[in-house]
Amino acid sequence: MAPRILRLHEADNVVIAVEAIASGAVLPGGLTVAERVPKGHKLATDGIRPGEPVRKFGQVIGFASRPIPPGTWVHEHNVAVQDFDRDHAFASEAREDRALRPGEVPAHFDGFRRPGGRVGTRNYIGILSSVNCSATVIDFIADEVARSGILADHPDIDGVVPFTHGTGCGMGAKGEEFDLLARTQWGYASHPNFAAVLVVGLGCEVFQIARLKQDYGLTEGDHFQSLTIQETGGTRKAIAAGVSRIREMLPAASRVAREPVPASELILALQCGGSDGYSGLTANPALGAAADCLVRQGGTAILSETPEIYGAEHLLTRRAETPAVGRKIVDLIEWWKAYAARGGGELNNNPSPGNKAGGLTTILEKSLGAAAKGGTATLREVYRYAEPVTAKGLVFMDTPGYDPVAATGQVAGGANVLCFTTGRGSAYGCKPTPSIKLATNSDLYRRMQDDMDLDCGDVLDGVSIEEKGREIFEMILRVASGERSKSEQLGYGRNEFVPWQIGATM
Structure with a gap:
């Protein structure tokens, strides 16, 4: 043959x-x-x-x-x-996104309606550290809650999860780095997949909880609490106080129940990692077709990973709603060229060794495949890292290509469900946002079935991109309604909160 x-x-x-x-x-x-x-x-x-x-x-x-x-x-x-040279042809291919056909039934999922109108797909209680100095304490608080068994009486709560990180001090008190961390922390503190959030600080750090509360209008109550280790009296007292605060928030968190809501309330994060030569042929364009399905339903899809659209940016600028939106993409690419050069690198340092072993030769090739996750919809807006996403339709968020950092920004922006394509077998999960793993080839799916939710390799055997996209979209609806993804079943997501550290550590 x-x-x-x-x-x-x-x-x-x-x-x-x-x-x-x-x-x-x-x-x-x-x-x-x-x-x-x-x-x-x-x-x-x-x-x-x-x-x-x-x-x-x-x-x-x-x-x-x-x-x-x-x-x-x-x-x-x-x-x-x-x-x-690339012809950006700004907004030359912009069009009205295709809406539902007459008689076509709008899609729904079972979600949690939150105060303010946003909708969650999960019902977690989150514990955030304002600084790395409180990271161990929030881990201990979550572990103590788990050992205590108090969640057994609250089956509608998905869990109590700590989100530690490596910054919050040794940084400037103003400027790009501080604002980026503030957006990320606020985005998680107000995320609709949390029924309640506790923020724990040391007390003397640059990233002050009081300033976060003031700048973003966060008020203490059933859905938000805060404390510092120094004011509480040290590690043991802070752990006890944290557990007590969570006990107080449990009743309100348990009262919320799932109800049918339209698919237009979904904000889908589009991610890829551990890509291979099949990514741009199977899973990525199929995910793009699923994103198109969601856009037709009035929902939102977030494409990101700016270094991984380098070489394909002209395809997005042409689909931008306006020339101004398209120029934002070009401005980001120029910023990233300078950013990489400051560190002695270049954008073509990506692909990774695993990407190359899988068949990807250059960042241009990788980007063309990665951009396929965005489907065919018009690009409506471009957001900074962790900025709240308010537009409907396809949008872009400026993030690194490194998957955990990119996904953290998308979740902070409001993504309540995530799809992650992989050809090499990335081990990844995301809390509080469920992550659906899409294998680009059938060999990977068979080898890592405990991690992969869906095999997209059958596209090579004749399954159409549209058919696979519809299959992905239907899985998104099921997972948004409470079905556990493979990474959730494995318990991933506690360590995948990785805010982008962009500035100098002092």
Whole structure:
């Protein structure tokens, strides 16, 4: 049998090896393969001279760094990244997003309505540390609550979860870094997946709880409490006080019940990690189709990971609702180029070794696949990291590409459900927002079934992107209604709160 290959666009000069191809194999059309090509990787169908572009998805993913004969394996040994002009064509492809057809029944899920009108998909009690100096104490408070057994009388509460981090002091009291942490902490403190939140500080840190309360209008009550270790009298007294505060918040947290709400109340975080050569072919475009389903229902989908749209940003600027929205994307890319250079790096330091082993050669190639998670909807707005997301439809949030940091920003922005595609097998989960793991290939799904919620590898066997997208959307509704994802069953999410530390540590 001829090797299975995929040509993604008529303008491409490479094809994808669906399975490993041996040297000497003959492709459909008669081309002889010159060397072994691993599965998920690329091989040239045309001769590519040094300096000429390598094209996949009909887009430039790099340039030949040496002659690439037809039938040759195409990867980092013969492909490099260089600057080239992109036509941003701001807002040229903006359109009205397709709404529900007449007679089409709106989708619903069972969620928790919160004061102020937002809707949660989970009913946790959260414990936040204002600073790393109180991280151990909030861990001890959560552990003591678990040992006490008091949650047994409150089955409608999903758990008491501590969220520790490594900053909060040794930083400036104003400026970008402080504002970013404040947005992140406030976003979690007010998140609809929490029935109540306790914030614990040391007392003398730069990131003061009193200032957080004042700046964001947080008032103490059934849904929010705070304390500091120093004012309470030390570690043991702070732990006892924290457990007592949670006991006081339990009755109100238990009174809320799930009720049917429209899918328009969902804010979906779109994530990918441990990507491979199949990510842009299967799970990412299928998740994009699911995001389109949600947008048609009036909901919101958050695309993020700015370094991982580098090289594909022109596809988003064209879909921007206005030129001003599109220019925000370009401004972010320029900021990231300078940010990477300050650390002696460049944006093409991403992909990771695992990405490259899976078939991704350059950041341009990775970005084109990653951007597919955003589907086809018009880009309505661009947000800073952890900024509250208020627009409906497809939006973008500026985050790093590092998955836990990116997801933390999306959740702080209000995401109440998350989908995470992976081709290498990222071990990830997220609290308080449930994370649905989508495997890009069937081998991974079979190997890591305890971690993967859905196999998207069957797209390679003929399942359509639209059909798989609908399957993902229906799973989103079930998980939003309370069905436990695999990462929830495993208990992931306690250690995945990782705010972006952007500034100097002093």
